[in-house]
Amino acid sequence: MIALLIRDMRLAMRAGGGFGLGLAFFLLVAVLVPLGVGPESATLAKIAPGILWVGALLACLLSLDRLFALDFEDGSLDLLVTAPIPLEGVVAIKALAHWAVTGLPLTLVAPVLGILLNLPDAGFYWLVVSLLLGTPALSMIGAFGAALTVGLKRGGLLLSLLVLPLYVPTLIFGAEVVKRGAEGMATSTPLALLAAITAGASALLPFAAAAAIRINLR
Amino acid sequence: MDLHVTDLAVARGGLTVLEGVGFSLLPGRALVLRGPNGIGKTTLLRTIAGLQPAVAGSISAGAEAIAYAAHADGLKATLTVTENLAFWAAIYGTDQVGPALEQMNLVELRDRQAANLSAGQKRRLGLARLLVTGRPVWVLDEPTVSLDLASVALFGDVMRGHLARGGSALIATHIDLGLEADVLELGPYRAQIGAGNGGAFDAAFGEDFA
Numbered sequence: 001m002i003a004l005l006i007r008d009m010r011l012a013m014r015a016g017g018g019f020g021l022g023l024a025f026f027l028l029v030a031v032l033v034p035l036g037v038g039p040e041s042a043t044l045a046k047i048a049p050g051i052l053w054v055g056a057l058l059a060c061l062l063s064l065d066r067l068f069a070l071d072f073e074d075g076s077l078d079l080l081v082t083a084p085i086p087l088e089g090v091v092a093i094k095a096l097a098h099w100a101v102t103g104l105p106l107t108l109v110a111p112v113l114g115i116l117l118n119l120p121d122a123g124f125y126w127l128v129v130s131l132l133l134g135t136p137a138l139s140m141i142g143a144f145g146a147a148l149t150v151g152l153k154r155g156g157l158l159l160s161l162l163v164l165p166l167y168v169p170t171l172i173f174g175a176e177v178v179k180r181g182a183e184g185m186a187t188s189t190p191l192a193l194l195a196a197i198t199a200g201a202s203a204l205l206p207f208a209a210a211a212a213i214r215i216n217l218r
Numbered sequence: 219m220d221l222h223v224t225d226l227a228v229a230r231g232g233l234t235v236l237e238g239v240g241f242s243l244l245p246g247r248a249l250v251l252r253g254p255n256g257i258g259k260t261t262l263l264r265t266i267a268g269l270q271p272a273v274a275g276s277i278s279a280g281a282e283a284i285a286y287a288a289h290a291d292g293l294k295a296t297l298t299v300t301e302n303l304a305f306w307a308a309i310y311g312t313d314q315v316g317p318a319l320e321q322m323n324l325v326e327l328r329d330r331q332a333a334n335l336s337a338g339q340k341r342r343l344g345l346a347r348l349l350v351t352g353r354p355v356w357v358l359d360e361p362t363v364s365l366d367l368a369s370v371a372l373f374g375d376v377m378r379g380h381l382a383r384g385g386s387a388l389i390a391t392h393i394d395l396g397l398e399a400d401v402l403e404l405g406p407y408r409a410q411i412g413a414g415n416g417g418a419f420d421a422a423f424g425e426d427f428a
Contacts, residue, residue: 003308007294007301014296075290079347082267082286083309218270 001085001093008097018066022059022102023109029055030113041118048117049127049178055113056106056131057171060138061163063102065156067094067146068213077150081217087210092202095136095143103135119182126181130194134174137198140205141166147209151216170197219283219354220244221386223266226275227409230261234273234409241402243355248377248387248397253404259390260288260359262404266388267357285353287361291344295333299324299343302332307350318349321376323369337364345373348380356380356387362395370395 012019033051034044071077080090110131111124119127145163149155176190220242227237235258243249251259265272267286293302300315307315319325322342332340341364348356362370374396377387381397389399 003305007297007305010301011294011296016296071292073290074292074294075288076292076294078264078269078288078290079286079292079306080309081269082284084282084311085309 001089004080004085004090004093005097005100008094009101012097012101018063019101022062023105025062026055026059026106026109027113029058030116034116034118044118045120045182048114048119049123049182050175051117052110052114052119052127053130053134053171053175053178056103056110056135057138057167059106060102060135060142061160061167063098064142064146064163065149065159067098067143068150069146069155072150077213078217081213087213088206091143091147091209091213092140092206095139095206098143099136099139103131103139107131107135119178122184123178123182126187127178130174130177130181130191133191133194133198134170137170137194137201138167140198140201141170144201144205144209144212147212147216150213170194173197219279219386221266221283221355221388222278224276224278226262226265226277227273228258228261228265228270229273230258235261236404236407237274237409239275239404239407243386243388245354245384245386246381248381248389248399250397250399250401251388251390251404252392252401257404257408259404263288263357263359263388263390279355283353284355284357285348285351286357286359287344287348288359289363291340292347293332293340293343296331298329298331299335300328302343303346303350306347310351310353312350312352314350314352318346321349321379322346323372338366338369341365342369342373345376349376354385356385356389358387358389358391360390360392362391362393 011017030052037043037047068077071080081087107128110127114124114127142163145159148162149159152158173190173194177187177194180187180190222242224240226239227234229235239262241249251262253259263286264270266277267284269286297305300319303315303318307313319328322345324342324346327335327339332343335343345361361373365373370393377395377397380387389395
C-alpha cells in the first residue's frame with residue numbers, strides 16, 4: 001500500500017507527471033480574476049471566497065482523468081487488480097496520492113493567492129481549514145468518476161460532466177465556510193457538513209470505484 | 219498448487235467464445251494453449267487470472283495463486299528498471315529484485331529509465347515481474363512477443379527453473395520455448411454460434427418480432 005502511494009507520488013513529481021498543472025491553473029485563476037473584475041477592493045473581498053474555491057475545484061479536476069487511465073493503458077491496472085492488495089485499497093491510496101500532489105499544495109498556496117484577491121484577514125484561517133477538509137472529498141469523488149470512465153478514450157469530458165454535479169455540495173459548503181469566517185460569523189454548521197461529505201465519500205466511494213473498475217476491465 | 223479447470227465457458231464482449239474447456243495443471247508442469255487468432259486464448263487466460271467472471275464452469279485455484287502477464291507490461295516510463303521492479307516486489311511482499319534482474323539479464327540496465335529501453339528489454343523487465351511475485355501458477359499471454367532468439371532461450375531457462383521449483387505455467391504461445399509441455403488445442407472448444415449466443419437477443423426481442 002505504502003509502495004503504491006510512493007510510486008504514484010513519484011510518478012506525479014517526475015517529468016510529465018502533471019504535478020504543477022493544477023497549481024499553475026489555480027495561480028492563473030487567482031491572478032486573472034482581479035484583472036478582469038477591476039481593482040475595487042470591496043468587490044474583490046466579497047467574491048474572493050467563491051473564486052478561490054472554484055479555482056481549487058477546477059484545478060483538482062484537471063489531473064483526474066490520468067488517475068486510472070494511465071495505469072489502464074500500460075496494463076498496470078490489470079496487474080493491480082490481480083495483486084494481493086484489495087482493489088478498494090488501491091482506489092483509496094490512489095485518491096490519497098492524488099490529494100497529496102494536488103489538494104494539499106492547493107491548500108498551502110491558497111493563502112498567498114488570497115492576498116491577490118484581497119480576502120479579509122479573518123478569512124485566511126478558514127480558507128486553509130475549509131480546503132484542508134474539503135479537497136480530500138474532491139479527490140475521492142474524482143477517483144470514482146475516473147473509475148467509471150477508465151476504459152474510454154478521451155474520457156476527460158465525460159468525467160468532468162459526471163463529477164461536477166457531485167462536487168457542488170463540497171463547493172457550496174466550502175465557500176460558505178470562508179465567507180462566514182471572513183465576515184466573523186459562526187462557521188461550525190457548514191464546516192461540519194463539509195467534513196461529513198469528506199468522511200462519507202472516503203468511506204463509501206472506494207467500494208463503488210472498485211466495482212466500477214472491475215466492470216470496466218471485463 | 220494444482221489448477222483444475224472444469225467445463226469452463228468464457229465470454230468476450232457478451233459473446234461466449236469458448237465453452238466446455240477443462241484441464242488440470244499440476245506442479246512442475248507447463249500447459250501450452252494453441253489456437254488461431256480470435257479463438258479466445260486471451261479471454262480464457264483473463265478469466266483464469268480472475269480479471270473477468272466465467273460464464274459457466276469452475277476454476278479450482280484462487281486468484282491469489284496466479285501471476286498474470288499479458289501483452290502490456292505495466293511499466294512506468296519515468297521510473298528506472300529497478301524502481302519498476304521494486305514496486306511490484308513491495309506490492310507482492312517479496313524481496314527478489316536482485317535475483318530477478320540477474321535471471322532476466324537486466325543488471326546492466328538497472329538504473330535506466332523504462333522509457334529508454336527497447337521493446338525486447340521492456341518485455342524482459344515485464345517478465346522479470348513474474349519472478350518477484352513469488353506466486354506458483356504463471357498465466358502468460360504471448361510472453362515471447364518482441365523477444366530475440368537469445369532472450370527467448372533465456373526466458374526458457376527461467377521457465378525451466380520455475381517449473382523445477384514446483385511452479386506451473388499456463389502459456390498461450392506460438393513459439394516453441396524448448397519446454398516439455400502439454401499442448402491444449404482450443405479449436406474443439408469453440409462456442410457454437412447461435413447456441414446460447416442468440417438467447418439474450420431472442421429473450422429481449424423474440425416474442426415481439428416472432
